Amino acid sequence: MTKERKIDMVILGLLSHEKLSGYDIKKRIDDGIRFFWKGSFGSIYPALSHLEKEGFIRKSKEDSNESGRERIAYEITEAGRSNLQAWLSDSKTVNDLKYEVLLKIFFGGAVENHVSLATIEAFEKEIEQELKMLQFFKQNLSKVLHERDHVFFYLTVSFGVETYEGYLRWCQEAKTMLSEQNCE
Amino acid sequence: MTKERKIDMVILGLLSHEKLSGYDIKKRIDDGIRFFWKGSFGSIYPALSHLEKEGFIRKSKEDSNESGRERIAYEITEAGRSNLQAWLSDSKTVNDLKYEVLLKIFFGGAVENHVSLATIEAFEKEIEQELKMLQFFKQNLSKVLHERDHVFFYLTVSFGVETYEGYLRWCQEAKTMLSEQNCE
DNA sequence: AAAGACATGTAAAACGTTACATGATTGC
DNA sequence: GCAATCATGTAACGTTTTACATGTCTTT
Secondary structure, eight states, X not given: OOOOOHHHHHHHHHHTTSOEEHHHHHHHIIIIITTTOOOOHHHXXXXXXXXHHTTSEEEOSTTOOSSSSOOOEEEEOHHHHHHHHHHHHOOXXXXXXXXXXXXXXXXXXXXXXXXXXXXXXHHHHHHHHHHHHHHHHHHHHHXXXXXXXXXHHHHHHHHHHHHHXXXXXXXXXXXXXXXXXXXX | OOOXXXXXXXXXXXXXXXXXXXXXXXXXXXXXXXXXXXXXXXXHHHHHHHHHHTTSEEEOSTTOOSSSSOOOEEEEOXXXXXXXXXXXXXXXXXXXXXXXHHHHHHTGGGSOHHHHHHHXXXXXXXXXXXXXXXXXXXXXXXXXXXXXXXXXXXXXXXXXXHHHHHHHHHHHHHHHHHHHHHHO
16 A cells, blocks of 8 residues: 555554544553554654645544644544555564664673673563563453453553563573573 | 664674674674574675774785685774673663564454454464574574583573564464454 | 576665754643 | 643654665586
8 A cells, every 4th residue: 555654554553543642642652562662753743744645644623722732633534544454454564673682692702791691680670670560551451351452452461471571581591591601 | 982883783793703794794694693683785884884994893804805706804803892892881772672563463453353363373473483493593502502602692592482482372372362252 | 507695885765763943731 | 930741843863774786606
């Protein structure tokens, strides 16, 4: 269909549930999907402009300026929904992962082991924090799975929990191997 | 130190082990670290040029044109090694993950469940393939852990195995949830 | 003879982040 | 009154991918 910039699909996906402003979209991304996707204002606002030009979204009138505060909410059009569905119907996915932490471990031969151990420990701490939040979300969502939309949110959170727990197991293994090696 | 482009660090890291040409570097990336980092010729060759200008690498003379086939091998300099070590010594890591598959699941509410199921199954098949290879690598590497450098390679492969196994467990859960929901 | 691997490099395009610029409203 | 949050948007910058351009060598 279109050039299929991914941020476009994120916006279309979010708008398929509710009317949102650019600012709202940024928050939805940060709060809900930040562990597997990111987006900045610098990409969101231009995307909204051209999605509107292409007819996939439109400005919603209703919630206009009661207050003097500027706010432009968008809603998805039928064409936009078709576009979203076409993208969803292609089962091929590109998953682009950049783990700087693995890069640093991979090249750990160039430094002493305690340097790599510090890198692992910093990673571990970060993951422990995030995992707590994901587990909290997961527990809350597991109570409301009768609502169809919640199932999809639950599954992405569950993915996060599964991989983050794997990260932590790996951290244990890596710490053990690198500290044992020190003693030999 | 420098602007610290990540591809620079990848190149420096690879050259810290052995002399390599741009073409070799591309292969090392594709063969060894592709599941957590990528790099194209279009980024490698320009990076080699400026790394040389900055004095972090130099052209190695020895293996010059015995054959008519052009080949420029680079080796790391002391300055380059310091630069690499400085980067490794910063334990903060930026891990940038983009899972299009999760995006498609997250927005699955806009399509019928069989569409999302197909996406999961395609992902699962891909992961199963890659996991086999990772497990093969891991087994071979586990026999040569007495060599220090192998430990770091082993750990990155082990990370891959851990996360890929997690992906497959998640695929099972997701398939079950989405197909049960169909029957209600 | 052809295909595929080896080998280097450039140019255009796409994409995204960061920082900047601006201003209103809300809560303490 | 001040800080935080709400809110939109642009411009500069940097990075990376893709495609192109070119040519050699090895294996079948």
